[in-house]
Amino acid sequence: xxxxxxxxxxxxxxxxxxxxxxxxxxxxxxxxxxxxxxxxxxxxxxxxxxxxxxxxxxxxxxxxxxxxxxxxxxxxxxxxxxxxxxxxxxxxxxxxxxxxxxxxxxxxxxxxxxxxxxxxxxxxxxxxxxxxxxxxxxxxxxxxxxxxxxxxxxxxxxxxxxxxxxxxxxxxxxxxxxxxxxxxxxxxxxxxxxxxxxxxxxxxxxxxxxxxxxxxxxxxxxxxxxxxxxxxxxxxxxxxxxxxxxxxxxxxxxxxxxxxxxxxxxxxxxxxxxxxxxxxxxxxxxxxxxxxxxxxxxxxxxxxxxxxxxxxxx
Amino acid sequence: xxxxxxxxxxxxxxxxxxxxxxxxxxxxxxxxxxxxxxxxxxxxxxxxxxxxxxxxxxxxxxxxxxxxxxxxxxxxxxxxxxxxxxxxxxxxxxxxxxxxxxxxxxxxxxxxxxxxxxxxxxxxxxxxxxxxxxxxxxxxxxxxxxxxxxxxxxxxxxxxxxxxxxxxxxxxxxxxxxxxxxxxxxxxxxxxxxxxxxxxxxxxxxxxxxxxxxxxxxxxxxxxxxxxxxxxxxxxxxxxxxxxxxxxxxxxxxxxxxxxxxxxxxxxxxxxxxxxx
Ligand SMILES: Cc1cc2nc3c(=O)[nH]c(=O)nc-3n(C[C@H](O)[C@H](O)[C@H](O)COP(=O)(O)OP(=O)(O)OC[C@H]3O[C@@H](n4cnc5c(N)ncnc54)[C@H](O)[C@@H]3O)c2cc1C
Ligand SMILES: Cc1cc2nc3c(=O)[nH]c(=O)nc-3n(C[C@H](O)[C@H](O)[C@H](O)COP(=O)(O)O)c2cc1C
Ligand code: FES
Numbered sequence: 001x002x003x004x005x006x007x008x009x010x011x012x013x014x015x016x017x018x019x020x021x022x023x024x025x026x027x028x029x030x031x032x033x034x035x036x037x038x039x040x041x042x043x044x045x046x047x048x049x050x051x052x053x054x055x056x057x058x059x060x061x062x063x064x065x066x067x068x069x070x071x072x073x074x075x076x077x078x079x080x081x082x083x084x085x086x087x088x089x090x091x092x093x094x095x096x097x098x099x100x101x102x103x104x105x106x107x108x109x110x111x112x113x114x115x116x117x118x119x120x121x122x123x124x125x126x127x128x129x130x131x132x133x134x135x136x137x138x139x140x141x142x143x144x145x146x147x148x149x150x151x152x153x154x155x156x157x158x159x160x161x162x163x164x165x166x167x168x169x170x171x172x173x174x175x176x177x178x179x180x181x182x183x184x185x186x187x188x189x190x191x192x193x194x195x196x197x198x199x200x201x202x203x204x205x206x207x208x209x210x211x212x213x214x215x216x217x218x219x220x221x222x223x224x225x226x227x228x229x230x231x232x233x234x235x236x237x238x239x240x241x242x243x244x245x246x247x248x249x250x251x252x253x254x255x256x257x258x259x260x261x262x263x264x265x266x267x268x269x270x271x272x273x274x275x276x277x278x279x280x281x282x283x284x285x286x287x288x289x290x291x292x293x294x295x296x297x298x299x300x301x302x303x304x305x306x307x308x309x310x311x312x313x314x
Numbered sequence: 315x316x317x318x319x320x321x322x323x324x325x326x327x328x329x330x331x332x333x334x335x336x337x338x339x340x341x342x343x344x345x346x347x348x349x350x351x352x353x354x355x356x357x358x359x360x361x362x363x364x365x366x367x368x369x370x371x372x373x374x375x376x377x378x379x380x381x382x383x384x385x386x387x388x389x390x391x392x393x394x395x396x397x398x399x400x401x402x403x404x405x406x407x408x409x410x411x412x413x414x415x416x417x418x419x420x421x422x423x424x425x426x427x428x429x430x431x432x433x434x435x436x437x438x439x440x441x442x443x444x445x446x447x448x449x450x451x452x453x454x455x456x457x458x459x460x461x462x463x464x465x466x467x468x469x470x471x472x473x474x475x476x477x478x479x480x481x482x483x484x485x486x487x488x489x490x491x492x493x494x495x496x497x498x499x500x501x502x503x504x505x506x507x508x509x510x511x512x513x514x515x516x517x518x519x520x521x522x523x524x525x526x527x528x529x530x531x532x533x534x535x536x537x538x539x540x541x542x543x544x545x546x547x548x549x550x551x552x553x554x555x556x557x558x559x560x561x562x563x564x565x566x567x568x569x570x571x572x573x574x575x576x577x578x579x580x581x582x583x584x585x586x587x588x589x590x591x
Contacts, residue, residue: 023558024557025556027578029327030327030328030329031327031329031331031555032327052562055560057560057561058550058560059550060379060380062379063377063379064379065379067552069558069559072573265553266380266557266558267380267381268369269329269331269422
């Protein structure tokens with residue numbers, strides 16, 4: 001048996017497969033045994049009750065989908081009263097994804113999550129839907145630094161920071177999060193996109209624009225994961241378009257130490273357990289005894305600082 | 315490529331991703347297709363009103379990305395059979411319509427909450443038009459199993475467009491066809507038909523689905539006669555399991571408007587809580 005355990009800072013996961021925020025809930029227990037996952041990641045929660053965006057909230061595009069769910073949330077109180085206890089029976093570590101419209105709000109919600117049963121915080125500072133005028137914290141290094149510093153003051157739990165592809169400064173944002181003492185980066189959230197119906201001439205999403213996810217998005221996320229690995233020393237968790245074991249392997253090769261699976265679970269609800277099993281087989285076939293030997297094994301022949309200059313490549 | 319879809323069967327898990335095989339696939343009426351699959355038994359613990367999420371095949375013409383939700387038209391656990399009645403309307407259903415006998419099809423289900431049949435009910439009435447018949451058909455199967463009377467008011471453009479009448483009759487239902495061409499399907503006519511059933515004490519529960527017009531009508535009849543009812547609703551879906559929250563619809567409840575997920579809290583809802591769209 002190949003050893004699939006992977007370390008993300010202080011956390012050790014039994015395997016590198018976990019769900020992406022917003023594409024998973026406890027309802028998945030009706031499909032497979034949740035404890036087979038490396039970790040459980042909640043939908044982003046907010047302190048206040050939120051309604052979410054108008055419908056239609058999703059549409060399909062070639063090789064992927066757009067979503068403008070928004071962050072409908074029953075609020076922190078409901079999460080603590082109903083969701084957190086319901087996760088207690090599971091052994092897989094629980095990562096709580098949080099968001100807020102302001103730095104103070106962010107710090108406030110994180111300060112209330114230093115609780116037993118929560119293994120880590122994922123700061124969704126990259127959601128393109130909820131920030132006023134569409135500017136997310138994670139679009140710029142300075143706002144990233146300020147919000148992550150504020151969160152770091154509030155918690156000693158592992159703090160994962162989720163990056164956005166909606167920036168021209170991936171390397172700088174990643175480094176700002178590391179400098180502000182994030183424990184890991186999740187790379188990445190969806191990329192802002194649009195779809196219009198040519199016949200009705202209406203936008204296909206109620207919110208006009210939304211985030212692209214699924215296979216069509218994978219090369220962008222992979223590029224960002226690679227850039228991040230090359231520019232920081234903290235662990236990077238890959239996310240974006242992962243649907244096959246080859247996709248998982250590509251993110252591991254560029255140096256991600258775990259992966260999140262989102263849209264693929266909509267297409268194949270059993271994707272995550274199958275990816276875990278397939279990864280065993282893949283690594284055995286490639287002659288690896290452990291996943292950690294495989295992580296970062298890319299043969300790119302590139303010097304460490306190449307990623308910066310390559311941004312202008314095409 | 316992912317490894318094959320099936321996981322080990324389990325009692326605790328109720329939603330299954332399985333690969334079925336097409337047994338028959340034929341036209342049911344113009345533009346409608348009837349698809350019958352052979353599927354593993356574990357996926358057939360179904361209730362009327364539930365649905366499956368279908369992975370439409372990718373053909374040379376199109377690549378439907380998301381799954382498509384389809385009501386269960388019929389199921390037979392012992393025979394390992396599952397069937398769908400669908401209308402070819404866009405790229406997903408068009409791709410589906412090209413499936414041949416022996417082809418494989420990946421389906422996820424059963425999903426959602428089905429219809430409820432009140433304990434003391436003796437006479438069930440359903441009002442359906444178009445593909446709505448597909449959703450309501452399993453009620454006839456269940457009514458027969460429970461020894462209850464069921465009247466199916468089937469509405470269509472013209473007598474030639476009436477679907478599934480034989481299917482309902484074979485299941486022991488009394489079919490009342492109404493059509494636009496014969497002038498028997500307009501709201502006033504339906505209203506007096508339903509009021510008549512209520513007065514004759516031949517309607518303990520009313521079921522419908524699909525259209526605003528039928529919703530409004532059944533709401534009024536139900537409210538005036540004090541008869542409970544349910545409606546099966548549709549909304550675009552991505553996960554169909556309750557995770558993504560894309561499929562919400564508004565409902566009237568306790569003086570407020572609440573958002574519920576059609577895939578998880580539905581697709582069957584209390585008819586008085588449903589809102590027109
Ligand atoms: C619970 C449920 C049960 C259903 N049962 C049946 C049935 O038994 N028979 C039948 O013919 N149809 C049924 N439908 C509607 C069916 O899902 C749509 O007709 C189908 O998704 C259309 O796909 P398409 O690719 O052909 O059309 P397109 O217009 O190309 O689809 C584009 C997108 O919109 C979605 N979409 C389009 N129309 C609908 C709709 N009415 N409801 C939900 N999503 C839609 C598609 O899933 C797809 O994501 C049901 C819908 C729901 C929600
Ligand atoms: C329907 C939907 C809802 C999402 N909701 C959230 C969310 O609440 N918080 C978040 O950080 N990311 C959210 N995401 C982004 C995913 O976590 C993930 O970053 C993205 O979808 C890319 O991965 P994928 O291609 O594997 O889906 C959502 C994505 C989808 C498709
Ligand atoms: S379709 Fe995802 S919650 Fe209903």
